[in-house]
Amino acid sequence: MATSAPTKLEDKNISNYLVRHLTLRQIQVFEAVARYQSFTKAADALYLTQPTVSTQIKSFQESLDVSLYEQIGRNIYLTEVGEQVAFACREILDNLSNLEIKINDFKGKRKGRLRITAVTSAKYFLPLALGEFVKSYPEIELEFTVCNRDTLLKRIEENLDDLYIMGQKPPSSLDVVDIPFTPNPLVLIAHQDHPLVGQRNIPLSEIAKQPILMREIGSGTRSAVEDKFSQAGLKLNVRLTLESTETIKQAVFAHLGIAVVPMHSVYLDGAKGPISILDVEGFPLEKELNIVYPTGKSLSIIASAFLDLLQQKGAQYFQQPRE
Template sequence: MALKCTTKAGLSDQDPGSSGADYLVRHCTLRQLQLLEAIVRLGSFTRAAEELFLTQPTVSMQIKKLAESIGTPLFHHVGRTVEPTDAGREVYAACRDILNGLANLETKLADLKGLRRGRLRLGVMTTATYVAPEILGAFCQRYTGIDVSLNVTNRDQLLERLCAQDDDLYVMGQHHDFGQEVEAVPFAPNPLVMIARSDHPLVGQPGIPMSRLADEDLLLREPGSGVRDAVLGHFARSGVEPRVRMQLGSSETIKHAILGGLGISALSLHSVRLESGGGRFAVLDVEGFPIRRRWHIVYSRSRELSLVARTFLDFAIASEPDIRAQLDEAMAALRRVSGLPAAVATSSAIPTGVIS
């Protein structure tokens, strides 16, 4: 719906330069500004359309109308991407102010209504999809009136969303030194375990030294992955040069590669929890594993958390005992497949509050 405002007497309704803010208020819509913000942030009309559940022709038409209202082009094509013109960047800056102002207003109105209604926007790293949706689902069952959105993306794009304050809270695995502007609250263990197919020759061997893994084909996540950095860091500290056979873009792809006999890999225990009792995967008893890591809920200190966001943060922290129990059960099942005795070196060995 277009915003409406009374036009000053004597000013032309056709000249955007002659009527100041009144003209833009009458001829631009909040939806158009939202579309422009998404296009600039995502660098693509198509991705903006997908994020906002619109067709690309609709997005193109609305941006064309916005450009006509402003009286100048807002984008130009650079290869397969689009970049804002000088005017587009100015409009984008104004969009951010307007949309952030509306988001803050929505937060205050929701707080006045309590937890009967409200919205939660959660940004999640790809690897956190093994833990975040379950917590979010349990939260929604308790607070049925909350409208939630879950934005899943890689670490670099999630950091961009954090800088732009596109979401209320963010779930990240690797702890970053954000300084004083960002708060990172650890809320659940995220141990990395060395996984192999159940018939791998190393399965069942106790106390495997890291030097032994130099002879194995290692499957790794893509560059920039926090899991990859943690695994390579552990190899480096052990003085071992890994033989990397493949770099793959997701934990699911790595699991399929393991089952295909292409190698072994260090994965989050969360990512193999559902398959732990199936007998296809086994955990290797390698020195220094599990690598102790934690999930964090991250948010910007410059933006006040809504009542809904604060409640979800507390809810996630309170879920830690249940998460630990699930991981302990998964680890025990993987060790049974491996023929190894039960051990305490599971998620329970990770002290609450450890950040890595």
């Protein structure tokens, strides 16, 4: 009975082949290209020249003997196998980073890298928590990314960071550890001269008539607001879609409409600022921030220490109303 010829990967004995032919530098470079989806940005991040990055990626792809990406113009798109290779490279680099942290800790040095991604609601307190944390770990490298919910969920799937701070519960389809952290109420705001300011228990039907400023599609705040009005059988009168809470607050100040924002973002302006919180039925929307990381992820000493800080006293860094 005839047997099929071995594939190229079988012929090379893939596990031993990769150990002999791949280098850690190639793994690092490909992970950076996959993360930034750009040769130029990867080169900048690694302090390499773009020709060096191109050479490393060419050798890496030839060693694997598979197509890892497509380049259309200046854009890089990973193939299906490229996504898998990028995930594996990320795990290798994470394990090496964790080993480096443990060795430094053994030597009495507190070095390492901490990567945090958070939704915009968290950006009002997280820098304060990080500032406190680096007093104990002054030599660590920090990466702090702020994005909307959809982008954050994608980053979790790609295992890009150590910890994630998100405003709504992650979907049940995502296998993660979810730690409820602190309340994150959403409030309706208007310019202090708006006719609704000072009214009590304003009906949602009245709010639905007002021009409203909304976050972009994919934002957790937008999803929460749309769900609230949809449940009441009401359609929002969206005037503008904007991509940051601060831009929305500026638009409210310019009398362009009302908006829903995290209560903590209003506190930064002080109690006597130009923006007022409206008293609306069903508001504030009671939400909370959650600390999330993939199930089975081995947190580094640095990430575990920062998680402990957030659980113990992180909520104290939320801004309170100022007179």
